[in-house]
Amino acid sequence: MQTVRAPATSANLGSGFDVFGLALESPADVVRVERAAETTITVTGVGSTYIPEDPKSNTVGAVADALDAPARIHIDKGVRPSSGLGSSAASAAGAAVALNALYDLEYTREELVSVAAEGEALVSGVAHADNVAPSLLGGFTIVTDEGITQVDASLSLVACLPEIVVSTRDARGVVPSSVSLADVTETVGNAATLAVGMARDDPALVGQGMDDPIVTPRRADLIDGYDGVRTAALETGATGVTVSGAGPAVLAVCRADDRRAVAGAMIDAFDEADVESRAYQTRIGSGAILYE
Template structure:
């Protein structure tokens, strides 16, 4: 049996729609695999009752098929589905690493990205790499048609998850089909600023670079209490706040000394809006980790 822990992720980061992503230190999925004549899947943990165990309908089953690696697969969900924290990507990334090792396929982490992304297509309808790339590689990733660029980073963040859900498909439906040139120019500038901030481990630059006037405003309307939570986080010391992936999770970048205050402020603001939530005080961190023989 092989075990892989794959982290939650946050995609887009405001200015990097369908391109940027980061691995989060917590939460995470844990996937265990054993060779078997055919693939079977069992699921426990957060939101497991909503996830199909049929391999034909599960991201992990798609990964097993792509790698020609049938296995008995057990998934312990730490990343709740429909959270905006890359739930399906964490499972797909973990399975890709585990099955690649189980069957000695010899593929690199970068080569596993498109395979895990195919699993994501079952959820979003398209094979996007902005979540699976950071879950596999760790740090900050830039996923384009030309491949993935990865930067090790250690930025403190707070990921606040309300007890509501937003469908990935619904969140994509509100994405504008066109944008004003001035908004595009501003977003490109913010994306460049964010990228430099990641290379410098600079929370101030990263936060400044998260601003986006194209996609994010449309998605915030799907999250009850978003504006109040954003303002509360900024007042508590966050350098930037945005929707995590498709939502409803909200990501705040901050300095380490401000994490506790930011997390508390976000929870309190959601509570004032009548929404229960929990906050993860974590950092941009490592990608999927493989354990052999319990090590």
């Protein structure tokens, strides 16, 4: 048997649509695998009743198939599905690491990114790696067709998750098919600022670089109370706020001393919009951990 803890993630970070991602210290999924003649899946934990156990419909089944590594797989969900915190990516990353160890396949973590991304395609329709890369590698990641750049950043974060659902497919459906040159120029400048901020562990630069005029405003419209939550977080000390991945989670970057106040302000703002929520006071963390 092999057991892996795979962390939640936040993708896009505003200006880095389908490119930027980071691993969260918490929450996380735990995936356990045992050799078997054919793949079977059981799921427990948060939101487990909504996750299919048929290997043909589960991200983990796609990973087992891609690795030709049949197994009895148990997923203990700590990352709620349809949260914007990389729920399917955590399961896929955890399964990829666990099965790689179980069958002594000797793939590197970088090589497993494309394998885990195949599982993601079951959820979003696209095999993108902006969530699976940080879940496997940890830190802040930049994913392009040329490869993956990873930075061991260590910033404090608050991920506030409201009790509403935004599907990945719906969130991708509101992304515009064409944009103005001015918006592209602004977004590129912000993305560059964010990347430099991550390299310097500078929350002010990262927050400044999170703004984008293209994707975030449209996804924010799908989240009841978003504008109030963003304003409350910024007024309490957050240096930047954006939609986490496809949403509905809202991600705030802050200094460690402000994290508790920012979390409370975000919950209170969702309450004012009649939306229940919970906040994870966390930070950028490591990638999937294999327990020997």
